[in-house]
Amino acid sequence: MKLAIVYTSKTGNTEELVLFIRDLFFEKKIEVRLFRVEQFPLQDLPTFDGVIVGTYTWGHGEIPGEMMALYRAFETQECHRTVTAVMGTGDCFYPQFCGAVDAFRDMLYVQSNLAVTLKIEIALQTKDHERCRRFTDIFWNKFEIGT
Numbered sequence: 001m002k003l004a005i006v007y008t009s010k011t012g013n014t015e016e017l018v019l020f021i022r023d024l025f026f027e028k029k030i031e032v033r034l035f036r037v038e039q040f041p042l043q044d045l046p047t048f049d050g051v052i053v054g055t056y057t058w059g060h061g062e063i064p065g066e067m068m069a070l071y072r073a074f075e076t077q078e079c080h081r082t083v084t085a086v087m088g089t090g091d092c093f094y095p096q097f098c099g100a101v102d103a104f105r106d107m108l109y110v111q112s113n114l115a116v117t118l119k120i121e122i123a124l125q126t127k128d129h130e131r132c133r134r135f136t137d138i139f140w141n142k143f144e145i146g147t
């Protein structure tokens, strides 16, 4: 099974979330490779069985510029069987809370086998841990039920 988390993080909130999720997979003895988006080999995207996208939100609910190449790669390459998920951190102060997660969700729903999404308010807190566990379980169950 070839699994990746591909992410971006400017001030560290999304990175903290990503590392927590990666550790939850490790607890289940599931290896997930971690890539900052700039280091991800976009041409290899269809060779992954599962990809989790991690992103903050910028501007007015926008996808950060560095994530756009990944977004386009899902649109232009054959990924309909790839199990995907998207998670992110954002700030409820903004009208479009985690707008980048919504934008990835809408695209991945069409272009891939989207399993689950997760939005976290700014920085990960203990109260979020259970939601993270559910996110990880739902993603993994997609493989177990073979859809």
Ligand SMILES: Cc1cc2nc3c(=O)[nH]c(=O)nc-3n(C[C@H](O)[C@H](O)[C@H](O)COP(=O)(O)O)c2cc1C
Binding pocket: 008, 009, 010, 011, 012, 013, 014, 015, 055, 056, 057, 058, 059, 060, 061, 062, 089, 090, 091, 092, 094, 095, 096, 097, 098, 099, 122, 123
């Ligand atoms: C200029 C600017 C614009 C932002 N716009 C949004 C937004 O539209 N929606 C949102 O939910 N959060 C927005 N945020 C909040 C960030 O997405 C949030 O702080 C996030 O946790 C940063 O993630 P990072 O620490 O991984 O970089 C914005 C932050 C800045 C500085």
